[in-house]
Amino acid sequence: MHPTAAVTDGPAPQPPAPGTTAGPAASARALTKVYGQGAGEVRALDGVDVDFAAGRFTAIMGPSGSGKSTLLHLLAGLDQATSGSVRLGGTELTGLDDDALTLLRRERLGFVFQSFNLLPMFTAEQNIVLPLGLAGARPDPAWLDTLVRTLGIAERLGHRPSEMSGGQQQRVAIARALVARPEIVFADEPTGNLDSRSGAQVLSFLRRSVRELGGTVVMVTHDPAAAAYADRVVLLADGRVAGEIADPTPDSVLSALDALRQLDGSPALPTGGAR
Numbered sequence: 001m002h003p004t005a006a007v008t009d010g011p012a013p014q015p016p017a018p019g020t021t022a023g024p025a026a027s028a029r030a031l032t033k034v035y036g037q038g039a040g041e042v043r044a045l046d047g048v049d050v051d052f053a054a055g056r057f058t059a060i061m062g063p064s065g066s067g068k069s070t071l072l073h074l075l076a077g078l079d080q081a082t083s084g085s086v087r088l089g090g091t092e093l094t095g096l097d098d099d100a101l102t103l104l105r106r107e108r109l110g111f112v113f114q115s116f117n118l119l120p121m122f123t124a125e126q127n128i129v130l131p132l133g134l135a136g137a138r139p140d141p142a143w144l145d146t147l148v149r150t151l152g153i154a155e156r157l158g159h160r161p162s163e164m165s166g167g168q169q170q171r172v173a174i175a176r177a178l179v180a181r182p183e184i185v186f187a188d189e190p191t192g193n194l195d196s197r198s199g200a201q202v203l204s205f206l207r208r209s210v211r212e213l214g215g216t217v218v219m220v221t222h223d224p225a226a227a228a229y230a231d232r233v234v235l236l237a238d239g240r241v242a243g244e245i246a247d248p249t250p251d252s253v254l255s256a257l258d259a260l261r262q263l264d265g266s267p268a269l270p271t272g273g274a275r
Helices: 068-075 098-108 124-134 141-151 166-178 196-211 250-262
Strands: 024-035 042-053 057-061 083-088 109-112 184-188 217-220 232-237 240-246
Touching: 024 068, 042 068, 042 083, 042 232, 042 240, 057 068, 057 196, 057 250, 068 083, 068 184, 068 217, 098 109, 109 166, 124 141, 124 166, 141 166, 141 196, 166 184, 166 196, 184 196, 196 217, 232 250, 240 250
Parallel strands: 057 217, 057 232, 109 184, 184 217
Antiparallel strands: 024 042, 024 083, 232 240
């Protein structure tokens, strides 16, 4: 049972999980992303400062257009910031060239997409080990076995995506994201194309990957029930950090989102919690 959620005006430091380093797994400082120019300019992110602790499951939420997917893509090196800083562990991503970013994403990050992004001509097993093949590495048989058994896809390894349900495809995609033992996994609406039962299975595994397998997950979602699987929720509004919720529940997340909408675009939540 979750304790009462606390909403603050900004991210609060959290102690590292056992076996993790003291520093954040990922962080942003004064992060800004602007699309367009002049009258058509859109400021998707506006000076974001936020840390994501290692060994934790963090959800990013906010109203439509708040900048949550933009933040995730910048943290993962999938897009370039207009200004500010993004760090993965001790590595500054800002200014890295395309080759360096490709290598970093391949060796240190995992990404789970809403649309699965599996290659249709490959089997589930071939899709899972593809990132290792691109890096010229071989899978660790014991780790691969742990992933497929934990995800419940051992019987599907020889099947192609068209022969699997949406939930099974997303579990294959999660195994692919974790097979190289990345420092951090980013997930962009990973249950958006799934029914409630399949979505719950996917979220349960993401939670287990953090608590039992030592992973770090940062997930964008619009669903308060999905966010409740996380250890912490970071709230965005108008491209800025608007607060956070520790030990979220569906009700505490829904209340915080309602408070954001009632503020008519103001970037800060009321001190002391959502009302």
